Amino acid sequence: MPAIEVVLYSGAIGLSIIGLTGLLLLNNVFRMLLALVILESGVNLLLILSGFRLAGVAPVILPEQLSNLSAIVMNDPVPQALVLTAIVIGVGVQALGLAMILRIKAQYGTLNMLKIREQLEFDLAVQSGVATPVSAHSPVSLASGRERQLSNHKDEQ
């Protein structure tokens, strides 16, 4: 069955690459998180494919099969357990990322990765009391960011 093989493998890899491309090209952090979800599901698909066996059935023993267990071809149960674990891990990461996005949005007022990075660098520089590194982007955003930063400081104190 070469056809289905190609579809499955290229589907799994294509899914991961769609996710990865999204991560690389998007600027919106929320969309980046969604892209991460797609990436993870692509890899999970690949992982579960590794447990597939031609003509195999799900690894659940039905009562009527008990008599001739050895005759049944079952798929590998291990990757299924692994994928279950991996999915749950993915959920944890996504939840955490979402919470961070909410917090960032609330305080930086933006979801744009470039602006967040700029603001982050500015904050780090302010905290340590050194001048900010030269930015390729307009100084306007820095200046406005600084005002916001100062107001945040007031909030936090």
Next chain:
Amino acid sequence: MDNIVLLVVLPLLAAFLMPVVARSSEVVARTLGLSVLFISIGIILNVWSQSGQIDSQAVSIVIGGFLPPLGINFYVDQISLFFALAVPVMVLLFWPWHRATSIREYSLMMLLTASASGLILSGDLFNIYVFYELLGIASYSLVAIQGRVSAVAASFRYLLMGSVGSVMMLLGIAIIYTQTGTLNLAHLSLLAPEKLNNMLGLASFALILTGMGVKAELFPVNSWVPEVYGSVSSNLAALMAGLLSKLAVIVIVRLLILLFPQPEALQLMGMLGILGVLTGELVAWRSRDFVRMLSFSSIGQLGLIFLAFSIPGEMGMMAGIAIALHHMLVKPALFMLATGWRGAVENLSGVARRSPFVVLLFIVLILSLLGIPPLPGFWAKYLLMVGLSSQDGFIYTLGMIIVPLAMVIEMAYLFKIVMIMYRKDNDEPAVNNSNIVDDSNIVDDSNIKVVQKHSKWGLAIAASVAAMLIAIVLQLQPASDKLLSLANQLSDRNYYISTVFPQIHTVRMQSIK
């Protein structure tokens, strides 16, 4: 011996129970975590004292009663026992006493402890992945809750990098599983020469290296380091730079030894190590901020460790372990000193007059970091250089040139700080650095907070580290013997396999094969 498992389980139990207990009594909940740490230390010391043979003999501990490769096992040898001891000790040392925000933070610390112990002890590939992820999520959370929103932003960027990395690692594990159909490290190691000694095996190594490399501050996937260390408290930074990165390195090395015998794998790691040393030290040279400097220096040191471990043979293994252990001692101590010296290095002017003892401590630490004989750092560098020069390849020759260069650069910036510290107060205005573009970027003085007071605890840690370094100098001979035995045990594949599958189990092994 079996209660080594408790090192992982008890912290988890404590983490789960702490929020529950805190509802009735906050104090009990807090002591719960600490007592678990003490119990962990007690367990390890007990194991150490009880079975003197741990020095020569490793042990495999079965979990769930299913013998490997079916079940998951913990592998306890000298180096994992050492790190398993280091985990609770260092967590205890860098416990966030001062910021009692929420009981959940302590809970996170306990989870960090559990995952770190699990990571170093585990003998199963996927189990390593699970603990690695747990470690990752616990550290993202811990970074993100450090108060300021900048910590959250840094942590988010860290999370993105880390989770893409771990997805890559999962991909690598999937490839390995399709090739071998097993996950136990010893079993994989048994099958590796036959099944993984090909392009797919190498590709999975590259993927796993990238994934684990995020936490191990491997060269291209370490851009989170300065952001995160710059925005978290020194305690956490010390823990992350000192302990967590080394754990990831040791796991990578273990996988490398057991699963990937190809020279290309070593070369790949060595190349990334060299680039890490070079870029880390170069950027540190430029940075004007003490903590940022330490973070980049940490990147550089981790690069050295990777380079050292990429040298085949005993010398490289010894060098790698030596540099890793040395950095594990020195970097946290430096971060502890940084608690009092946060901010621009220019502000440190005249510190030496106010606290000469602290500056002296700092000098001892950085001298060892730089590898000045006879301090322990020197012996590590010496091993590295001898190891590098014993190899022929292009990468090792390059390393031979880059490492001394990086050391000179590291010296230059560290001693620039020392000289600033010994400067007379206000004898010259702070040098405006050339980065300032226009007035809008100049930071108000009101925002600069240079706390000139160290916590006593941090100083005590730094002082004891310095004392330890000197003690090692006085005990060079036993220390080098110990290092040799550690290296031998870590690099012995067959020993690992025969420990996990002693003769009794071979029958069952046959049935699996």
Next chain:
Amino acid sequence: MRNIAGLLFAGGLAFLLLVLASYLPYGQTPMFLGDAILAHAPGEVHTANIVAAVLLAYRGIDTLGELSILFTAAAGVGLILGHRSLRSDSAGVNGAVNSEQHSGFITTRAVDLIMPLLMVVGFYIIFYGHVTPGGGFQGGVILATAFFLPVLVRPGTRIEHGVITLLEGLAGSGFILVGLWAMFYDQPFLQPIFDSFLGTGPLGSLWSAGSLPLLYLAVGLKVGSELAGLLVTVSEVPELSETNISDADDINRK
């Protein structure tokens, strides 16, 4: 520049991964572990659902790890979103607005009716996890949904976190305690216990598989409470500023 680099790397990676995938065996992977487990599991742990056997018995500590991951994530989310900056303005404004944003009568009543059914389904899936495809994770997610639906139809409802905290803490420690129980009998940690009281029934019946159903119950409760906690915590975040989330994606792409 960045887009070009991104496309380059992603495209290159796609190509290389496809090349790698062409080497992967399809449908005939070596199954050392899988075969051995398939052969031993019915006899050793008496579960009809062999995935459950892998999850709870053979790789029990993995499952413990993943529970911890959920717990960590929940704790992290709680701490991040519990920050003052997100809390300060939520109390006054939200309550007023949200009472008017009440969902309609039909939805509310439907949810009230569905909720207990969902609970039952969830617990069914958990309890039969070792016999049928299903188990703690799946059931836990359904439990969380059941718990969360009322919140969804009544935005602004304040949920007492105490119950969730208690549940997640106790469920997690329950899992560990079952594992430690084995250690009392000088067995390794997480060794399944087959005892006169615990499931000694024939394979495929509910009352089989020793202590594994207990573990699955702990997993289900844990997953349910963690997810519910996560959802509730996120739902309590006050609405962010008026700017639509996608508006922020306006970076000048030149």
Next chain:
Amino acid sequence: MSVLDDLLLFTALASVAIIVLRRFAFISKFSVVVYVLATVLLIKMSALGYGGEAVYSSFTVNVLGQVLQWRFDALSWFFALITLVVALFTALFMSGAWGDKYRKEHSKEAYGLLQVALILNVLSMLVLLASGDLLSLFIGWELVSWASFMMMALNPDKVARKAAIKYIVYAMAGAMAILMAIAMTYNMTGSLDYVQVMQGMAQLNNSQIAVLVSLYAIGFGIKMGVIPFHLWQATAYAETPGAGAVFMGAISARMGLYALILVIVQIIGLTRVAAIEIPYTFLDMQNALAWVGALTTIIPTYIALKQNDARYLLAWHGVGQGGYMLLGVMIADSIGTAGGIMHVFNYATYQAALFMTVTAVIYRTGTSNFSKLGGLVTQMPLTFMVMVVSIIGLAGIPPMNGFVSKWLIYRALLLDGQPLLFVAAVIGTLGTILSVYKLVHNTFLGQLRLEHQDVREAPLSMLIPMLGLAIIIFATGVMPGVVLDWVAAAQIAIGIAPVEHNLGGIELVQGGLNMIWVTGVMFYGFAVGAIIFYFLGGKSKHIHQYDNYAGGHFLTSKVRYHYSNHFYAGLMHLIGGWYRNIFIKLEYALVSLVSFMSQLSENFYRSSQPAMLVAAIVMLALWYIMSADGSAPVLVQGLQGGMSK
């Protein structure tokens, strides 16, 4: 317990004692006693100076499969003798009035730290000299570097701080070169023990030797301050606090020469070095090193000529004189090597004396700037005398000891058939003579400045060591045989035929040297001149210092007969400033390069998209791995292009 154990242990304990007691007033006397005792211990090993067996320390360390050991041979003993004698004189010098003033101007602590730095320097040098294998050599080497750094860093001025940082960066670079070389030596010869390495060297081919020699020469050369690594030394030594500069200037940089002789001459062997041809030149490696020495005599000496500060002038000379030693050692015959090694002793004596006189001048006048000095001869005649004796030595004029060593070097160059090197050395000497005249003229001659009217002679505590050194300079000049005995023993130790000598000088078939005779003739000449002068009724007339004219103008009190600016204006115009800027620009370019690279790397770490790096490295790593595999599809193979191994 051998005598070497006693010496090292005693010095180490003394260091601890001085560190503990540094704030007490008696520390200065205490340290003098320490150095006297240490010298006595050293003299107990004086058999070494006359061809005795090497003395081994009973203390060894076994680490990482290496046995670290320590031992003294004739060469070490000779260098140790110089070190301890100079340290003794320095301690004596700083124990009296100078120390009191320093203590008052700075603090008790500062003075105590100076004493600590001195004893640590001495200790580290002894450890270095005693090293018995390459690893212990490296340890000693680093200790010396850091002890010197400590001494330099004691001056809190900005210039001094910068110089110290520059020094330690250079020193680290050198140490790293040495570490590389040692690691390679270990892998090539399988050992680090001197004897075994020496045997192992025989099996190495020329390219291996070339790499080793270059690395060792760079490492040791940086400490010596040879071209092109000369930029750090002068400022660093000149800015070291007074008495410290005496010690540092006299001996510190010579540790580089010791190690160079030990490793390149003794262990590797100059015949091996000479066998290495440098492509595209007519030079072999030995000649190239000799030329480095020759250039080092010339360039720093002419830089010294331009200095306007006595300390800097002397320090630049120190760099230049190192070139003579390297040149002498690199000639490789018994006369040249003897000249090179002997020059270390001679140089140490007169450089110490010169720094002492300059320090004494600073002590009395508060400055060493030539523009603010002049005419002090009437006020400080004894200091003047010491300086004159020393500069005669420095310039290499009989009857002082500098003449003997320089004569040996010239003689060896001529006998060896190296006319170009000879000319270079002569040019260097010419520069030396010109600049020492500038020193003595602008400090002591000319007209006294008004503000120095009431300057008095240096205090006795400072005069005694100065005069003592002057006597040594003269005595060893007249009777070089005393030193030549030790030099000959050292030559035997490093495997070179000893120079044939007697008390008065050298015995040589082609024409020897007898200093007793030379001195006799000289004094005879002086006597004859004086007799003729007085016999013919010559009368000397005492003229007041201010009583002179210039260009027909009487010099008023406002315009003094004194011109330190543009002192050798014509000469300076001739040679121009071209040579100096090259090296400074080179250094600057290096720093700029590092800075540029650093900026590049920093931008890398500021990537806006964290996942980009992961994707990039995964792709590149997979590419690297798959292109290395022969079984991969053709397309991947084709991709490897630049990534080929």
